[in-house]
Amino acid sequence: MSARVTAGLPEDMETNVTPEEAQAEARANEDDLLTGLLAAASYKDDEDENVEIVISRRGKDLFSFRIHPLSEDDFNRCRKRCTKYVKSKSQAGIRVPEEVDTVKYRCMLIYEATVPEDRAKVWDNKKLWKAKDLATGIEAVDILLKAGEKNAICEKLDAISGYELTEEEVAKN
Structure with a gap:
């Protein structure tokens, strides 16, 4: 049949x-x-998803590192860690967000998105920490990158994490 x-x-x-x-x-x-x-x-572990970031100034390449996509949980965890909370005036025992430290948030995103091997060499470089009196890799991100560089890296991170669709991807949908 x-x-x-x-x-x-x-x-x-x-x-x-x-x-x-x-x-x-x-x-x-x-x-x-x-x-x-x-x-x-497995997008976080897929090396094909990694993007190399090269920091250049005055035509000279200073250093590079690779970033990988972040999950929504990663973005939220970073935002929570950079948010200042205060007690609610209207409800006892409730804490409400007051403000987000956007500089720290962007630095934390870049730090978290950096491939572990590169994070150890660049942001967690103990010699750099000692020379610049730093305590964390997130502080290293802040002093090593200019504001515009951080912005460009965060835009690239958004793109590889799926937050920005290209015209081609929009056309497919």
Whole structure:
């Protein structure tokens, strides 16, 4: 017994497919789907997702590092750590956000997005910390990068983390 499966195909592409063939194709597609899902979930560890950032001034390359995409949880965790909270005047025992330290927030995002090997060499460089009297890698980000450089890196980070769609991606959707 065979079943006719047309599923929206043009008439000239209609084929006769047995239930066994349809089930085998579904299993193959399921494996492809699982492969795609697992690849999508591993974006932080996928070196192809990394972007190299080169810091250049006056035509001279000073240093470089790589960043990887961040998850929404990463962005939120950084925002919470950079937010000052105060007690609510209207509700006892409730703390409400007062302001976000945007400079620290951008530095923290760059630090968190930096590939671990590069983070150790650049931001967590103990010789730099000693020379500049720093206590954290986030402070190193702040003193090493100009405001515009931080902004450009954060824009690139937004793009690779999926917050900015290119015209091509918008057209696909």
